[in-house]
């Protein structure tokens with residue numbers, strides 16, 4: 178399967194994994210409706226996509242806002258007459274022990290971006306995806322499959338995605354719509370610079386400066402995501418270690434918890 182001429186909505190497209198996905202899709206000749214908060218960066222990604230051979234619209238969108246998600250879908254359909262795939266990729270992260278948090282309000286923002294964003298976009302895109310027998314691709318996280326310290330609110334928002342989309346997949350049996358959930362582990366993007374910390378603020382220096390050796394590049398991650406999207410594979414856990422942890426946890430939960438705690442402490 179190729180994405181040539183496919184009409185694709187992609188959120189979180191202004192940087193990181195989203196930008197890498199946009200570039201790879203554009204080089205296959207896709208028609209892209211690119212959404213993100215940051216309109217200047219979004220426009221330059223759209224321009225790069227056009228140079229790579231795709232068509233691209235930059236549609237500034239806050240995915241926490243229902244009306245803006247509806248507008249994103251409406252503008253895409255008005256331009257290309259339908260939608261073949263929705264990539265829900267926009268996301269925000271956190272790094273704090275729950276008991277150390279002094280401003281708990283960012284938990285609402287984590288749910289708003291990571292859970293309600295994909296849900297709203299899916300809600301408005303679904304009639305068109307049914308028409309095209311299209312695909313819903315959701316970028317979750319290894320924290321959506323297994324809990325991790327310092328990530329409680331993030332893990333909750335990503336677990337919610339698995340619960341929601343696993344249920345929706347069953348509702349959509351026999352419609353031809355495929356749902357692929359893809360869970361990355363460490364990818365070298367700006368996500369750690371934008372993450373919420375205990376006081377609800379963001380770090381002043383990129384934490385990746387000290388720990389990027391084990392991360393994959395956004396382009397590598399995008400390659401894996403597109404392979405899974407093409408196959409319509411229902412779930413892809415990108416790290417073998419996380420895959421093993423998910424399989425082993427029902428049998429040796431205490432051991433798995435200790436290993437996860439040690440690994441997170443090392444980062």
Ligand SMILES: NC(=O)c1ccc[n+]([C@@H]2O[C@H](COP(=O)([O-])OP(=O)(O)OC[C@H]3O[C@@H](n4cnc5c(N)ncnc54)[C@H](OP(=O)(O)O)[C@@H]3O)[C@@H](O)[C@H]2O)c1
Pocket residue numbers: 188189190191192193194195212213214215238239240241266267268269270290316317318319360361362363364365366367368369371
């Ligand atoms: N990088 C990793 O190690 C990793 C691991 C597991 C899962 N993931 C998941 O992968 C996805 C992409 O993350 P990334 O690593 O590429 O991070 P990133 O570089 O920070 O990209 C995320 C994008 O989402 C945008 N965004 C944030 N809030 C938004 C909103 N309300 N509406 C629209 N766009 C919004 C950000 O815009 P601004 O920059 O303007 O805020 C940013 O461009 C996320 O869902 C993340 O949870 C990443």
